[in-house]
Amino acid sequence: xxxxxxxxxxxxxxxxxxxxxxxxxxxVALGIFYGWSNMEVIIFALFxxxxxxxxxxxxxxxxxxxxxxxxxxxLILERNLRxxxxxxxxxYFLIMxxxxxxxxIRKDKK
Amino acid sequence: xxxxxxxxxxxxxxxxIINSKYWVILCIFVLAIILSNKNKAQEEVRVYxxxxxxxxxDPYWEKEVPTLFDNINHIEYKNVFSSSAGDVYHLNxxxxxxxxxxxxxxxxxxxxxxxxxxxxxxxxxxxDDFIEIPxxxxxxxxxxxxxxxxxxxxxxxxxxxxxxxxxxVFITNLGISRIDILPRDLHNLSPTFFGDTGWSxxxxxxxxxEVGGDLRKEKIKTKPTNLEGDFLAFLDIGIEEVDFDSxxxxxxxxxxxxxxxxxxxxxxSDEFSSYDMRKLYLRENVYRFEVMKKIxxxxxxxxxxxxxxxxxxxxxxxxxxxxxxxxxxxxxxxFDYSEIDGEIKMLTKSKLEDLGKTxxxxxxxxxxxxxxxxxxxxxxxxxxxxxxKLVVSGEVEGNYFTYKFALNKVFKQFRIEAEQxxxxxxxxxxxxxxxxxxxxxIGYIQEVDDPQKFDQVVNINDGSxxxxxxxxxxxxxxxxxxxxxxxxxxxxxxxxx
Numbered sequence: 001x002x003x004x005x006x007x008x009x010x011x012x013x014x015x016x017x018x019x020x021x022x023x024x025x026x027x028v029a030l031g032i033f034y035g036w037s038n039m040e041v042i043i044f045a046l047f048x049x050x051x052x053x054x055x056x057x058x059x060x061x062x063x064x065x066x067x068x069x070x071x072x073x074x075l076i077l078e079r080n081l082r083x084x085x086x087x088x089x090x091x092y093f094l095i096m097x098x099x100x101x102x103x104x105i106r107k108d109k110k
Numbered sequence: 111x112x113x114x115x116x117x118x119x120x121x122x123x124x125x126x127i128i129n130s131k132y133w134v135i136l137c138i139f140v141l142a143i144i145l146s147n148k149n150k151a152q153e154e155v156r157v158y159x160x161x162x163x164x165x166x167x168d169p170y171w172e173k174e175v176p177t178l179f180d181n182i183n184h185i186e187y188k189n190v191f192s193s194s195a196g197d198v199y200h201l202n203x204x205x206x207x208x209x210x211x212x213x214x215x216x217x218x219x220x221x222x223x224x225x226x227x228x229x230x231x232x233x234x235x236x237x238d239d240f241i242e243i244p245x246x247x248x249x250x251x252x253x254x255x256x257x258x259x260x261x262x263x264x265x266x267x268x269x270x271x272x273x274x275x276x277x278x279v280f281i282t283n284l285g286i287s288r289i290d291i292l293p294r295d296l297h298n299l300s301p302t303f304f305g306d307t308g309w310s311x312x313x314x315x316x317x318x319x320e321v322g323g324d325l326r327k328e329k330i331k332t333k334p335t336n337l338e339g340d341f342l343a344f345l346d347i348g349i350e351e352v353d354f355d356s357x358x359x360x361x362x363x364x365x366x367x368x369x370x371x372x373x374x375x376x377x378x379s380d381e382f383s384s385y386d387m388r389k390l391y392l393r394e395n396v397y398r399f400e401v402m403k404k405i406x407x408x409x410x411x412x413x414x415x416x417x418x419x420x421x422x423x424x425x426x427x428x429x430x431x432x433x434x435x436x437x438x439x440x441x442x443x444x445f446d447y448s449e450i451d452g453e454i455k456m457l458t459k460s461k462l463e464d465l466g467k468t469x470x471x472x473x474x475x476x477x478x479x480x481x482x483x484x485x486x487x488x489x490x491x492x493x494x495x496x497x498x499k500l501v502v503s504g505e506v507e508g509n510y511f512t513y514k515f516a517l518n519k520v521f522k523q524f525r526i527e528a529e530q531x532x533x534x535x536x537x538x539x540x541x542x543x544x545x546x547x548x549x550x551x552i553g554y555i556q557e558v559d560d561p562q563k564f565d566q567v568v569n570i571n572d573g574s575x576x577x578x579x580x581x582x583x584x585x586x587x588x589x590x591x592x593x594x595x596x597x598x599x600x601x602x603x604x605x606x607x
Contacts, residue, residue: 019132023132023135026139027139030139030142030143030146034142034146036146044142047138048135048138051131051134051135051138052131052135
């Protein structure tokens, strides 16, 4: 019975959000087409989905901090390329944090 | 009418406001597409793995010291260009790797600025990969920095016996050219043609007539074999139980053309005693002869080994397998050039680069045995000197070696840059010709205690399909046992599109 409810809910969720899901899939397809790395595709899809369904800014801020903390550690371990990669990811998530922050401020004003 | 327009504007405004997030997504998608296309134009790394020789082997692979190995994880080529923002460049180089790794390539400046040009994945292979990276400079840079991104495996390239174990990266023939086009036209350039060459090994299996691996008989002869290549570089013979102290008995080894309908024509011949075989030692039970002769792909070749001198003397050599295959006693190492359009042979690691309005051709000596193969013609005692790593020719009047540059395109201008090998050498001359007959000598400068230096640009008004460059001895006295050569030789040309 529970499974059935879950199934119905999932179906309902998919039908209700088909426009948004299509757009996220488009974002993934775009990343694959341009040969982005898996991580870049995930981040872009996350970015698109967060604009469609805003999430709290602290969620992205936490991820940005995670990558930012790891960067100097990797530099100490002489993994320069990985450190550079993580620094870029951190920058992406910081941008998303700011955008989410702006959306939150706008919402609060309303 | 006015009300209608206002209603329409209001409807559109409401529609935009209601669907604002979708408009934002649309803008993001457009921006992502524009930026990705721009980056694609800038960072596309072209890797040309040599197709014809993808399974070839390199007889020198284990003897050369890599460019990057152990803790030497980067190399900087200083003052190789001078860029301004917006300039379009081609960076190209040849890489051969014994490591699974990644190369990170950057343009750097003396003031500490840097720009990433591209990344190249390295895979373990023993062939040359030709890399080309078009890029648009975003500022003033002068140097190229190449580093191995991660040193996952810190094991040394040297084993306990001090021998190489292929754990390194070889980078050669780095070149950078400014392209005379707008950045947006970068994709219209044709890819660079590289002078791709390769080695292959031909094992003669079950190929020896009559003799079952014993040289005590009168003479052995191999069955006719087709050697598909341009040069026969080495002959390896498996021989066991060699008495290195014996100078008594000499053996004669001959390679000759043995086509059915034509007379036997000797390609190369040598005599050796067991004592001489010390110098020929390659590995256990295998001895290497340097043949270095041009061969014809359509001809059949045979090899014979016989006793030299007195026939009655007892011979003391016996064959041994040179690989795990028990009936393979002899192997040839072949060197081959790839061809453009099935006819034009590009010299080893030479480049024909699209500069937008013209092509640029470039060849330089590689300080490798292949320099000898790149020659068009040469006098009898021209050879590759292993100590100086150069092509040299005896200091004898009339001695020469000639390069031929021909691309099935028209040369409009060329430049010859060269430097004599030694200061104390007698004089040498360099001439050029468009028909290998009418020669024009170029000038040189020579300061006290300095070698001769040549640098001349020649404009060809009507253009020419071929350029020959001859390096010849013009000293006053013939000196037996002394050789002349060029420490540096570079031929670059502007070729009509």
